[in-house]
Amino acid sequence: MNALTISDLRVELGPRGARTEVVRGIDLALRPGAVQGLAGESGSGKSMTAMAVLGLLPAGGTASGSIRLGDEELIGMPSRRYRAVRGRRIGMVFQDPSASLHPQLTVGAQLTDVMRTHLGLSRAQARTRAAEMLDRVRVPHPDAALKKFPHQFSGGQRQRVAIAIALACDPEVLLADEPTTALDVTVQAGMLHLLRDLAIERNLAVLLVTHDLGVMSAIADDVAVMRHGRIVEAGTRAQVFTAPAHEYTRELLAAMPDAQEPLVAGEIPQEDER
Known part of the structure; x- marks a missing residue:
């Protein structure tokens, strides 16, 4: 189907x-x-x-x-x-991660909120899963990254965070x-191959x-x-x-x-x- x-x-x-x-x-x-x-x-x-x-x-x-x-x-x-x-x-990744990520919330808060809302996970379970998602989309040092705000990441890493949020609940x-x-050619290549691998x-x-x-x-x-x-x-x-x-x-x-x-x-x- x-x-x-x-x-x-x-x-x-x-x-x-x-x-x-x-x-x-x-x-x-x-x-x-x-x-x-x-x-x-x-x-x-x-x-x-x-x-x-x-x-x-x-x-x-x-x-x-x-x-x-x-x-x-x-x-x-x-x-x-x-x-x-x-x-x-259904998950969604937009063109500009700066517009889709909340500037005043940590990456960890944004990832865990969506999982707690849709999957009913506890705070600890959601945080563990959030770190795993960041690691899967190749954001370095995922545990530390959870405590950071979007402006503390490069454009390419912000888009990876946005992908992690979109996939946090295992959409179809x-x-x-x-x-x-919004990314340069070198960063584009890595992002495209990541999407392909995830599919x-x-x-x-x-x-x-x-x-x-x-x-x-x-x-x-x-x-x-x-x-x-x-x-x-x-x-x-x-x-x-x-x-x-x-x-x-x-x-x-x-x-x-x-x-x-x-x-x-x-x-x-x-x-x-x-």
């Missing part, structure tokens, strides 16, 4: 009488243990697709069609139930919206949303290309990158700088800890 199945998803934004359809009937299926890439330029509807899955559309936004998490329908789900799904069964699905855009190790279905096909080529098993709210091409990574069928996909591939290619192979350097 697919971890997440999106069928004929449509998203409308704006006030009544002047609404705009920004996602226009797309279909996607996320498989456990695999990375589904969703690529497209700014405004294509890819991030709004992720927000629809989370049930976090802007005020007045509506979603129709079907979004099934396993065999459970999310569209139309009561908000209280949806809050229980977010964080527990991870949504990653431009997770490496395989945890049998996690990952939706990787990005405008950067170089990033997509590094880890995606399947790729869908969006334009103007529609998916114009979908297939395996090999199919889309070696034999693109749509002119827009060919244009995106032609615009890729050669400098991005080393992301897909080679030894992964350690990021700067300063």
Whole structure:
């Protein structure tokens, strides 16, 4: 069974009488243990697709069609139930970890709060698990890191902390919206390979949303290309990158700088800890 199945998803934004359809009937299926890439330029509807899955559309936004998490329908789900799904069964990593992490709470507090809320762990159990999660996402000295605030970490390490929080409750699905855009190329490589490793190790279905096909080529098993709210091409990574069928996909591939290619192979350097 697919971890997440999106069928004929449509998203409308704006006030009544002047609404705009920004996602226009797309279909996607996320498989456990695999990375589904969703690529497209700014405004294509890819991030709004992720927000629809989370049930976090802007005020007045509506979603129709079907979004099934396993065999459970999310569209139309009561908000209280949806809050229980977010964080527990669906994790989210945003583009800017500085915006998604609370600046006045320690990393330990942010990690343990989500686990105590969703898993019912004691304070001691949650702290032990929090240190294990930081170690798994390769944050150095995890016990000491729990006592630190987000500003005390590098950008790459903050994003690793955000991934640890997103995965703290063993979700079935991870949504990653431009997770490496704010990072330099060296740090990007380590982050992408970490996401790939976590997908395989945890049998996690990952939706990787990005405008950067170089990033997509590094880890995606399947790729869908969006334009103007529609998916114009979908297939395996090999199919889309070696034999693109749509002119827009060919244009995106032609615009890729050669400098991005080393992301897909080679030894992964350690990021700067300063």
